[in-house]
Amino acid sequence: MEQHSAPLWDAVRQYVGQKRRRFHLPGHKGTASLGGRGRVGKMDLTELPGLDDLHSPTGTIAAAQATAAAWFGADQTYFLVNGCTAGIQAMILAAVSPGQRLILPRHAHRAVLGALVAGGIRPRWLSAVGHPEWEFPLGVAAQAVEEALAEGDAAAVFVPHPVYQGVVSDLARIVGAAHCRGVAVLVDEAHGTHFGLDERLPMPALRAGADAVVQGTHKTGGALTQGAMLHLRGQRVPAERVRRALDLLQTTSPSYLLLASLDLARRHLATRGRREHAALLDAVLGLRDELGRRGVRLLGSEDLPAGHALDPERLTVAVGEGRGPAAARRLAEEHGIQVEYAGADHLVAVTAPADTPADLESLAAALATLGVSAKGTGALPQPGWPTQVLTPREAVLAPAVAVPLARAVGEVAAEPVAVYPPGTPVLWPGEAVTAEVVAYLEQVRARGLHLQGVGAEGRLAVVGTPLGR
Numbered sequence: 001m002e003q004h005s006a007p008l009w010d011a012v013r014q015y016v017g018q019k020r021r022r023f024h025l026p027g028h029k030g031t032a033s034l035g036g037r038g039r040v041g042k043m044d045l046t047e048l049p050g051l052d053d054l055h056s057p058t059g060t061i062a063a064a065q066a067t068a069a070a071w072f073g074a075d076q077t078y079f080l081v082n083g084c085t086a087g088i089q090a091m092i093l094a095a096v097s098p099g100q101r102l103i104l105p106r107h108a109h110r111a112v113l114g115a116l117v118a119g120g121i122r123p124r125w126l127s128a129v130g131h132p133e134w135e136f137p138l139g140v141a142a143q144a145v146e147e148a149l150a151e152g153d154a155a156a157v158f159v160p161h162p163v164y165q166g167v168v169s170d171l172a173r174i175v176g177a178a179h180c181r182g183v184a185v186l187v188d189e190a191h192g193t194h195f196g197l198d199e200r201l202p203m204p205a206l207r208a209g210a211d212a213v214v215q216g217t218h219k220t221g222g223a224l225t226q227g228a229m230l231h232l233r234g235q236r237v238p239a240e241r242v243r244r245a246l247d248l249l250q251t252t253s254p255s256y257l258l259l260a261s262l263d264l265a266r267r268h269l270a271t272r273g274r275r276e277h278a279a280l281l282d283a284v285l286g287l288r289d290e291l292g293r294r295g296v297r298l299l300g301s302e303d304l305p306a307g308h309a310l311d312p313e314r315l316t317v318a319v320g321e322g323r324g325p326a327a328a329r330r331l332a333e334e335h336g337i338q339v340e341y342a343g344a345d346h347l348v349a350v351t352a353p354a355d356t357p358a359d360l361e362s363l364a365a366a367l368a369t370l371g372v373s374a375k376g377t378g379a380l381p382q383p384g385w386p387t388q389v390l391t392p393r394e395a396v397l398a399p400a401v402a403v404p405l406a407r408a409v410g411e412v413a414a415e416p417v418a419v420y421p422p423g424t425p426v427l428w429p430g431e432a433v434t435a436e437v438v439a440y441l442e443q444v445r446a447r448g449l450h451l452q453g454v455g456a457e458g459r460l461a462v463v464g465t466p467l468g469r
């Protein structure tokens with residue numbers, strides 16, 4: 001399909017060009033200001049004659065989605081205005097019925113929780129594969145997925161591709177194992193819209209055979225924040241169920257700034273993406289070599305388990321145990337460089353075609369000043385998995401009460417609890433709080449690390465009512 005057109009963008013421009021007197025919403029009537037009147041306000045439209053209907057598209061949105069599907073290799077593509085979150089929830093709700101099981105890693109993004117709760121879906125958790133020198137999950141072992149599939153009760157498998165630090169698991173093998181059993185594979189490709197633009201990037205999930213894939217077009221595809229896409233291929237995830245789920249999850253007032261930016265991002269990727277990413281990869285691979293010579297330790301392919309691969313455009317830099325947040329502050333305050341993410345022992349810097357050679361050189365120079373990282377061994381060992389006594393739905397929708405950590409043992413978690421970063425829950429809702437988990441959380445607090453799901457005063461939300469205690 002011809003990729004130079006951008007039907008939705010053209011429709012928005014045409015509407016603005018007609019200079020109509022606006023007696024319709026949004027109430028700013030085209031004057032919304034982001035620090036000065038201009039095209040942004042005029043283009044902040046929603047569904048109007050000629051601009052189609054996101055929930056039942058037959059015109060320009062349908063044409064823009066079809067053009068995107070052709071480019072990404074999908075049978076059907078849906079534009080998302082509530083980030084990857086809406087797409088992740090829709091594909092899970094479409095593939096897994098209430099009470100059925102979904103195989104997914106414990107380090108899945110918390111966006112999955114909305115689907116587990118709305119759908120009454122039961123998780124079958126997978127542990128992550130890791131590396132002794134890095135504190136974050138690198139991915140899932142295909143063998144662990146095969147073993148979970150052998151239980152014979154899962155309706156779908158959910159795979160992050162890649163994890164935040166740019167590492168992908170052996171998705172083709174996971175897809176093969178799942179499809180042998182007629183099980184659908186749902187992929188969170190939030191950080192991988194650009195995969196497939198160069199042979200040096202990981203294999204895109206659709207090419208690996210995934211049935212449903214959510215891409216954060218706003219993350220690495222050039223769209224405005226919140227703009228994302230959900231792609232379907234084949235019949236394992238029924239399009240009709242996806243459409244119904246998206247009807248539940250997406251706003252009825254979609255922003256045409258977001259929608260048009262998805263159309264333009266696809267056109268840009270299709271017409272210029274290969275050239276731009278080839279140039280970026282040449283530059284970034286050179287930068288990786290240079291940083292290595294200067295003694296900076298970067299996550300590299302040599303760190304990965306068999307079958308895993310790395311997006312070289314994402315730079316994960318070791319800074320030493322516990323030094324991540326301070327190193328990120330130093331880069332910002334002393335070098336004017338803001339990285340994407342500071343883990344306890346590493347930083348993540350995201351590169352993109354918009355970076356100039358001067359930007360990349362400044363990054364390299366600044367990283368080199370952080371000094372060679374002495375990798376620490378101080379990471380706390382993760383506690384064992386607690387028993388799931390309620391489904392996530394039962395736990396999240398039940399009355400809950402906040403109790404001091406010390407009194408939480410034996411109670412049932414009402415919210416996910418995670419050390420952030422990296423944000424992998426040690427407790428998912430519905431799991432019984434163990435003494436081991438509480439001891440771990442006390443140690444985390446003593447180290448001053450940030451905990452999600454435990455308030456500043458050290459209280460944890462557990463299922464129950466105040467009267468019940």
Ligand SMILES: Cc1ncc(COP(=O)(O)O)c(C=O)c1O
Nearest residue numbers: 082083084085109111188190216
């Ligand atoms: C791996 C992963 N999946 C899903 C999401 C959710 O994406 P969004 O913020 O577009 O809803 C994120 C957000 O950072 C993410 O990192």
